[in-house]
Amino acid sequence: MSKQRIQLSDHFTYPRLLRFVLPCIGTMLFTSIYGIVDGLCVSNFVGKTAFAAVNLIMPLPMLLGTIGFMLGTGGSAIVGITLGEGDQKKADRYFTLFLLAALVSVSVLAVLGIVFLRPIAVLLGAKGELLDYAVRYGRILMVSLPTFALQNMFQSFFVTAEKPHLGFWFTVGAGCTNMVLDVLMVGVWGWGVEGAAIATFISQLVGGVLPVFYFIDRSNTSRLHLCQTKVYGGVLRDACINGSSELMTNLSMSLVNILYNFQLLRLAGENGVAAYGVIMYAAFLFVAVFVGYAVGSAPIVSFHYGARNHAEVHNLYRKSLRLIAVVAVTLTLASMFIIPCVARVFVGYDAELLALTSRAFRLYALSFLIMGFNVYASSFFTALGDGVTSALISFLRTLAFQVIAILLLPMLLGIDGIWLAVTAAELAALAVSAAMLLTKDKVFHYRKV
Numbered sequence: 001m002s003k004q005r006i007q008l009s010d011h012f013t014y015p016r017l018l019r020f021v022l023p024c025i026g027t028m029l030f031t032s033i034y035g036i037v038d039g040l041c042v043s044n045f046v047g048k049t050a051f052a053a054v055n056l057i058m059p060l061p062m063l064l065g066t067i068g069f070m071l072g073t074g075g076s077a078i079v080g081i082t083l084g085e086g087d088q089k090k091a092d093r094y095f096t097l098f099l100l101a102a103l104v105s106v107s108v109l110a111v112l113g114i115v116f117l118r119p120i121a122v123l124l125g126a127k128g129e130l131l132d133y134a135v136r137y138g139r140i141l142m143v144s145l146p147t148f149a150l151q152n153m154f155q156s157f158f159v160t161a162e163k164p165h166l167g168f169w170f171t172v173g174a175g176c177t178n179m180v181l182d183v184l185m186v187g188v189w190g191w192g193v194e195g196a197a198i199a200t201f202i203s204q205l206v207g208g209v210l211p212v213f214y215f216i217d218r219s220n221t222s223r224l225h226l227c228q229t230k231v232y233g234g235v236l237r238d239a240c241i242n243g244s245s246e247l248m249t250n251l252s253m254s255l256v257n258i259l260y261n262f263q264l265l266r267l268a269g270e271n272g273v274a275a276y277g278v279i280m281y282a283a284f285l286f287v288a289v290f291v292g293y294a295v296g297s298a299p300i301v302s303f304h305y306g307a308r309n310h311a312e313v314h315n316l317y318r319k320s321l322r323l324i325a326v327v328a329v330t331l332t333l334a335s336m337f338i339i340p341c342v343a344r345v346f347v348g349y350d351a352e353l354l355a356l357t358s359r360a361f362r363l364y365a366l367s368f369l370i371m372g373f374n375v376y377a378s379s380f381f382t383a384l385g386d387g388v389t390s391a392l393i394s395f396l397r398t399l400a401f402q403v404i405a406i407l408l409l410p411m412l413l414g415i416d417g418i419w420l421a422v423t424a425a426e427l428a429a430l431a432v433s434a435a436m437l438l439t440k441d442k443v444f445h446y447r448k449v
Contacts, residue, residue, distance in 0.1 A: 007162060008083070008223075008303035011312060017297070017319060023164035024296030027155055027171040028288035034175035034182075034203065036281045041186040042196050043346055046133075048274045048353065050193050053133030055277030056126055056261050060117070061141040061148065063254035064109040066247050068149025071098045073298070074243020076156040077383050078235065080299040083160070083223060084306025095157060095215075096229040098239055102149050110145035117142065124258060125265050133193050140197035147201070150208035158211070160299040161224040166214070174207030242387035252398030259406050260418065267415050268356065274347065275357040279364050279419075282342045286331050286365075290324070290372040294379035301383035310445045317380065317446045324372040335365040363419035370426040377433035384444050389436050397429035 006020045043051040075098035082091040121134045141148075151174065158167025178199050185195030215226045240247075257280070264272030297320060304312040343357040374397050381390035402425040409417030409424065441447040 005162070008080070008160075008300055009307070012300065012316060012319070014319060014323075017300075017316070018323075020164060020300065021293050021296030023168040024155070024159055025289055025292030027164075027168045028292035028295070029285060030168070030171050030175045032281075032284035032288045034178045036284070037179045037182050038196050038200060039277060039281045040346060041182045042193060043274075043278075044349070045187045045190075046192050048347065048350065049129050049270065050133045051277060052270050052273040053126065053130045054137050054193060054196070055273060055280065056124055056130065057117075057121055057134040057138040058141075059254035059257040059261075060113065060120060060138060061145060062257075063251060064113050064142075065106060065145050065148045065152070066250035066254070067105050067109070068102050068152040069250045070243035070247035071102045071239055072153035072156040072243070073295070073379070073382055074239040074241070074387060075153070076160045076299060077242055077302045077385060078239050079157070079224065080160050080302030080383070081306035081385060084303040088223075089227075091223075092225050092227045093229040094232065094235055094239075095224045096226045097232060097236060099150065099153060099212075099226070100229070101236055102153055103146055106146050106149040110142050113142040113145065114139060125262060130270070137193040137197050140194060140201060144197075144201035144204050147204035147208035150212070151204050154208065154211045156295055156299075157215075157224060159296055160302075161215075161222045163222055164296060167211075170207055170211055173210075174203040177206050178203035238385075238387075242382055242385055242390075244387050244391040247391075252395065252402070256399065256402045256406070259403060263406060263410060263418055264415075267410065267418070271350075271353050271356055272415070274353060275360050278343060278346045278357045279361050281346070282339070282361065283364065286335060286368050287371065287375075289327060289331060290375040293320070293324070293327075293372075294376050298379050298383035301380060302385075305384055305444070313384075313444070313446045314448065320376055320380075321373070324376055328369050328372045332365060332368040335368060336362065339365065360415075360419045363416060364422060366420070367423040367426045370423070370430050374426060374429045374433050377437055381436070381440070384446075386440065386444070389440060393429060393433055393436060396432050397425060401425035401428045 006016060010016060012020070039051065039054065042054050075094065079091045079094050079098075082094060117138050118131075118135050121131055121138065124134075126134045154170070155167060158164055158170070181199035181202060182196060185191045185199050189195065191198070212226070214220065215222065215224060218225050260276055261273050264276055268275070297316060301313055301316055304316070339361045340358055343354055343361060347353045347357055374393060378390045378393040378397070381387070381393070402421055405421035405424040406418060409421050411417070413420065437447075
């Protein structure tokens with residue numbers, strides 16, 4: 001039984017659930033790892049000014065590429081519910097529509113990003129050498145935005161297509177491409193920040209373009225295939241609303257990162273921005289576990305909710321909360337041992353920056369105890385088709401509460417207040433998530449069989 005193919009329609013025990021979501025967690029972890037290699041090469045081969053510039057401008061392409069996250073998560077929930085209702089042809093048409101809509105919209109944003117990149121970098125506080133590095137790196141990432149959006153969408157749709165392992169291997173291929181090219185272009189050939197950006201672009205071609213050929217091939221066993229479609233305005237609108245939480249999460253992360261960098265430039269200068277960059281790269285590893293589980297389990301919830309199998313939705317909800325609690329404690333404890341090693345690898349060449357980074361990361365890591373529950377709650381409501389509640393949790397968690405904390409806590413605690421801001425925001429959001437999970441059960445019936 002353990003070697004049989006797992007389907008969305010199955011009953012999920014703990015082993016079966018973990019087997020299904022592990023490829024998606026692996027995908028997120030591997031994405032984080034090759035992002036870390038990107039930062040490592042820039043920091044160690046080009047220098048901390050270039051590293052600070054990369055982290056200063058990175059929120060902009062992330063901000064413009066959020067449409068891919070929105071249509072990927074919101075669209076996969078709609079496609080999953082449609083599959084649960086038994087309409088295969090309609091699911092394929094919706095899938096194709098969402099991919100085309102993301103490709104067109106992100107391409108337009110990429111052009112605008114290239115045009116306004118330099119003035120935006122100046123607005124973010126870049127000047128002199130920092131500005132030069134930021135613009136050189138950012139222009140290439142703007143060109144790669146469409147492939148970036150497709151890569152993010154396929155992470156969700158491979159799970160809905162019952163091919164999470166294949167999604168993982170595409171990510172491994174993209175990651176290996178990026179890491180090898182980073183070492184060659186930045187470390188060996190000395191192409192600087194441009195080399196890092198080109199390596200990222202080529203890796204996104206692997207992760208964002210090659211899967212298109214797989215989904216075109218109708219001879220494979222995928223639950224989803226690309227086909228002729230038309231504009232379903234209402235469905236596209238529903239996907240945007242349903243995925244608005246993920247849109248809000250990524251928009252907020254980008255805006256909050258900009259605010260973090262602004263405050264850190266003011267309080268600690270270039271070292272503060274570089275330290276925050278190290279924290280973000282390393283934190284991706286821990287956050288990836290929570291996000292991977294949420295993305296991997298969401299299509300199962302969507303399918304069973306679409307099939308009106310409330311007993312299985314209850315089963316998934318109960319098991320997920322227990323798993324997240326165990327993982328949250330484990331990751332928080334593990335982070336305390338991993339932090340010094342990660343900081344030393346990134347900025348061991350600068351003693352002052354190393355000390356700042358190590359203390360900052362220890363304070364930031366307290367948030368790992370809480371954030372998994374908020375990530376899952378938002379994803380769970382997206383899977384149920386309740387994008388409004390999901391967006392509310394994401395908006396408060398990733399934007400409203402964090403902005404308040406970033407602005408107020410430094411007044412009370414100095415620079416330590418910045419590192420504790422995310423924990424304070426997650427704690428406030430946990431109260432909202434708990435309230436929503438309790439009250440929305442009257443609509444979706446997931447807490448009781």
